[in-house]
Amino acid sequence: MTTExxxxxxxxxxxxxxxxxxxxxxxxxxxxxxxxxQDELGKPRLGYEYSRVSNPTRDRLxxxxxxxxxxxxARVFASGMAAVTAFCQLMKAGDHVVAGDNLYxxxxxxxxQVMAKFGISFTYVDTSDAENVARAMQPNTRYVYLETxxxxxxxITDIAAASKAAHDGGAEVIVDNTFMSPYFQRPLELGADMxxxxxxxxxxxxxxxxxxxxxxxxxxxxxxxxxxxxASGGIMSPFESWLILRGVKTLAVRMKQHDVNGRAVxxxxxxHPKVEKVLYPGLKEHPQHELAKRQMKAFGSMxxxxxxxxxxAKKLLKAVRxxxxxxxLGGVETLISHPATMTHAAVGAEGRAxxxxxxxxxxxxxxxxEVEDILADLEQALSAI
Numbered sequence: 011m012t013t014e015x016x017x018x019x020x021x022x023x024x025x026x027x028x029x030x031x032x033x034x035x036x037x038x039x040x041x042x043x044x045x046x047x048q049d050e051l052g053k054p055r056l057g058y059e060y061s062r063v064s065n066p067t068r069d070r071l072x073x074x075x076x077x078x079x080x081x082x083x084a085r086v087f088a089s090g091m092a093a094v095t096a097f098c099q100l101m102k103a104g105d106h107v108v109a110g111d112n113l114y115x116x117x118x119x120x121x122x123q124v125m126a127k128f129g130i131s132f133t134y135v136d137t138s139d140a141e142n143v144a145r146a147m148q149p150n151t152r153y154v155y156l157e158t159x160x161x162x163x164x165x166i167t168d169i170a171a172a173s174k175a176a177h178d179g180g181a182e183v184i185v186d187n188t189f190m191s192p193y194f195q196r197p198l199e200l201g202a203d204m205x206x207x208x209x210x211x212x213x214x215x216x217x218x219x220x221x222x223x224x225x226x227x228x229x230x231x232x233x234x235x236x237x238x239x240x241a242s243g244g245i246m247s248p249f250e251s252w253l254i255l256r257g258v259k260t261l262a263v264r265m266k267q268h269d270v271n272g273r274a275v276x277x278x279x280x281x282h283p284k285v286e287k288v289l290y291p292g293l294k295e296h297p298q299h300e301l302a303k304r305q306m307k308a309f310g311s312m313x314x315x316x317x318x319x320x321x322x323a324k325k326l327l328k329a330v331r332x333x334x335x336x337x338x339l340g341g342v343e344t345l346i347s348h349p350a351t352m353t354h355a356a357v358g359a360e361g362r363a364x365x366x367x368x369x370x371x372x373x374x375x376x377x378x379x380e381v382e383d384i385l386a387d388l389e390q391a392l393s394a395i
Contacts, residue, residue, distance in 0.1 A: 018078070018192075018193060018262055019261075019262035019263070021074075021077045021078060022074070022078060022258050022259060022261050022262055023259050025073060025074050025077035025078075026038075026069075026070040026071060026072070026073030026074030026075075026077065026255070027070065027074060027255060027259070037256075038067060038070045038252060038255050039066070039067065040067055040248050040249055040251075040252045041061075041065055041066045041067045041248050042248055042249070043061060043065075043248075044060070044061050045059070045060050045061065046058040046059060046060070046061075061245075061248070062239070062240060062243050062245055063239070063240045065245075065248050065251070067248040067251045067252050067255070068086060068245065068246055068248060068251045070251070070255060071084075071086055071246070071251040071252075071254055071255050072084040072085060072086055072223075074255060074258060075192075075207075075209075075213070075223050075225060075258075076225055076226075078192040078193075078258070078261075079187075079192045079196060079197075079198055079205050079225040080192075080196055080198050080199060081198055081204075081205065081225035081226050081227055082226055082227060082228060082229055082232060083225075083226050083229070083231075083232035084223050084224065084225045084226065084232075085223065085224050085226070085232065085235035085236060085238075085239060086209065086221060086222065086223045086245070086246040086251065086254075087221065087222040087223070087224075087239070087244050087245060087246055088220065088221065088222070088244050088245060088246055088247070088250075089208070089210065089220045089221060089222050090114075090188065090206075090207070090208025090209070090210060090211075090220075090221070090222040091116055091117075091120060091208075091222065092222050092244040093206050093207075093208070093222030093223060093224050094116075094117055094120055094206065094222070095120070095242075095244060096224060096235055096238045096239075096242065096244065097153075097155075097184060097204075097206065097224060098120070098121075098125050098130065099238050099242060100153075100231075100234055100235075100238075101125075101130050101152055101153070102129075102130075103128055103129030103130065104129055104130075104150055105129075105130050105131075105150055105151075105152040105153075106130070106131045106132070106133065106148050106150045106151045106152060107121070107130065107131070107132045107133070107151070107152065107153050107154070107155055108132075108133050108135060108137075108143055108146045108147060108151055108153075108154045108155070108176070108181070109121065109132055109133070109134050109135075109154070109155040109156075110134065110135070110136075110137040110155065110156055110157050110158075110160060110165075110167065111134040111135055111136055111137075111364070111365055112136075112157070112160040112161070112163050112165055112365045112367075113155075113157045113160065113161065113186070114157065114161045114186070114188075114353060115349075115353050115354035115355065115356045115357050116353075116356065117155075117157075117186075118132075118134070118356075118357065118361075119356040119357075133146045133148075136165075137154075137156055137158075137165075137167040137172055138165050138166060138167055138168075138298065140167075140168055140171035140172045140174070140175045141175075143172050143175040143176060144175040144178070144179070147175070147176070147178075147179035147181065151176075151179055151180070151181045152181055152182070153176075153181055153182050153183070153184055154172060154173075154175075154176040154181050154182070154183045154184075155184055155186075156169065156172055156183060156184070156185045156186065156197075156202070157185070157186040157188075157189075158185065158186075158189075158190075158195075158305075159189050159190070159291055159302075159310075159312065161188075161189065161312075161349075161353065161373075162289075162312075162314040162349040162353065162354070162367065162371065162373040163289055163314060163365065163366060163367060164289040164290060164291055164296070164312065164313075164314055165298070166291055166296075166298035166301050166302050166305070168301055168305070169183075169185060169197050169200035169201060169202055169305060170200045170201045170305075173200065173201030173202055173203075174201065177201070182203040182204065183197075183201070183202045183203050183204070184202065184203065184204040184205070184206055184224070185197035185202045185204070185205050185206065186206045186207070187205050187206065187207055188206075188207050188208045188211050188212070188339075188340070189211075189212075189310060189312050189339075190306060190310055191207075191212040191213060191261060191265055191310075191340075192205075193261055193262055193265040193307065194265060194269070194306050194307045194308050194309075194310055195305065195306045195307065198225070198227050200305065202227075203227050203228070203231070204224055204225065204226055204227065204231060205224070205225040206222070206223070206224050206225075207222065207223050207225075208221070208222055209221035209222055209223050209246075209254050210222075210338065210340070211338065211339050211340030211341075212261070212264070212265065212268070212339075212340035213254055213257060213258055213261065213340075214253060214254045214257040214258075214340070215257040215260065215261065215264050215340060215341060215342060216253070216257055216341060216342060217338065217340075217341035217342075217343065217345075218253060219249075219250045219253035219254060219257075220250060221246050221250050221251075221254055222246075264342065264378060265308075265310070266308075267378040268310060268311035268376060268377070268378060269308040269309060269310055269311060270381070271311060271376045271377070271378060271379075271381045271384060272290070272292070272309060272310055272311030272312070272313060272376045273292050273309065274381045274385065275311075275313060275374065275376045275381070275384060275385065275388070276288055276290040276292055276293055276309075276313050277293075278385050278388065279313065279315050279388070280293055280295070282392060284317070284318075284322075284392050284395050285315050285316065285317065285392070286315075286316040286317070286318050286370075287315065287316040288313065288314075288315045288316075289313065289314040289315065290309065290312075290313045290314075291306070291309050292308075292309030292310075311375060311376035311377070312339065312373070312374075312375055312376075313373070313374050313376065314349070314371055314372070314373045314374075315371070315372055315374070316368065316370050316371055316372075317370045317371070317372055317395060318370045318395075319369065319370045320350070320369035320370060322370055322395045323348055323369065323370050323371070323372050324348075325394040325395050326372060326391045326392060326394060326395060327346065327348060327372065327391075328394070329390065329391040329393075329394040330346055330387055330388075330391045331387055331390070331391075332344060332379060332383050332384055332386075332387035333345070333346040333374065333384065333387055333388070333391070334346065335347065337352050337353065338375075339373075339375035340375060341375070341377060342377050342378050342379075343377045343379065344374065344375065344376055344377035344379060344384055344387075345374070345375040345377070346372060346373070346374045346375075347372070347373050347374075347375075348371075348372060348373075349367060349371055349372075349373050350362055350367060350368070350369045350371065351369075353373070354367055
């Protein structure tokens with residue numbers, strides 16, 4: 011049971027992570043079971059019947075993540091995209107979604123190539139201007155889907171303003187909060203109705219487990235998503251749930267260091283003569299810097315920078331040694347990637363050009379190594395250009 015604890019780090023360590031009742035174990039057990047013995051017909055112990063429906067380890071994680079985002083409940087899934095899938099399954103044929111025009115590439119791929127076949131339509135707009143959201147609303151708009159900061163162009167959406175535009179049009183708002191984590195940004199407090207994360211990223215923090223979560227602001231949302239867990243089966247395993255419970259315990263301290271290192275790397279890149287542009291909300295030059303300061307507790311560690319060409323990007327990425335060339339983000343190690351050929355390849359050249367995503371852009375998820383080592387690695391890698 012969640013008790014009244016005010017501090018974020020305290021809730022991360024204790025909510026849903028209480029000592030196990032039978033033995034007093036301070037680590038949440040991994041309940042590696044597919045089913046549960048019933049004492050008599052129709053009387054399962056504590057309501058557990060089958061692990062697709064519910065599992066004690068998963069329940070603990072859902073309690074924890076709901077607490078961190080300030081929601082009434084959370085529902086976890088097998089991956090971030092499984093959470094997006096569950097969100098889409100809340101809709102029916104004929105529904106419409108207004109979505110940001112710069113999302114993680116797998117999201118519009120799923121929207122356009124899978125969900126569109128089932129009669130759900132999508133309109134993509136620059137959500138950094140809430141008026142664009144208001145203009146895109148239709149009588150059948152069911153949801154507004156936001157990502158802020160955007161991946162990888164680091165655009166900021168005013169969650170409160172966009173939520174008002176959505177609510178005025180009769181729609182609910184779901185925010186992908188993966189880049190910030192609940193430590194730096196709390197969309198429900200700003201007017202959003204649901205929050206989505208790839209738990210694979212900062213919540214887990216160690217690049218060793220896949221998962222996704224939707225945090226709900228109402229019991230009706232939570233009930234609908236619980237039914238989808240049962241009916242569709244895209245649930246998170248007990249082991250993955252345990253990995254994220256373990257990772258979340260250090261979320262507050264990790265995010266503080268991610269932010270310290272991220273700011274230092276952004277300033278370094280901003281001053282480097284071989285870097286043409288740096289996209290990072292923490293820089294005063296970012297067009298939405300003031301909004302980011304109001305909406306976010308800090309700026310985090312996600313940075314995109316312009317090297318000038320695909321050839322330059324290739325040279326830099328081949329030369330890194332401390333930074334790891336890999337997909338994903340949010341791990342304790344610094345991960346560096348090329349959005350045009352990795353995370354956003356499915357968007358296509360025309361789609362990337364439309365939003366300003368160039369072949370020379372490199373995205374870096376700054377880790378928590380010694381920042382001097384990260385900077386030295388970037389310096390030697392940039393010298394290859």
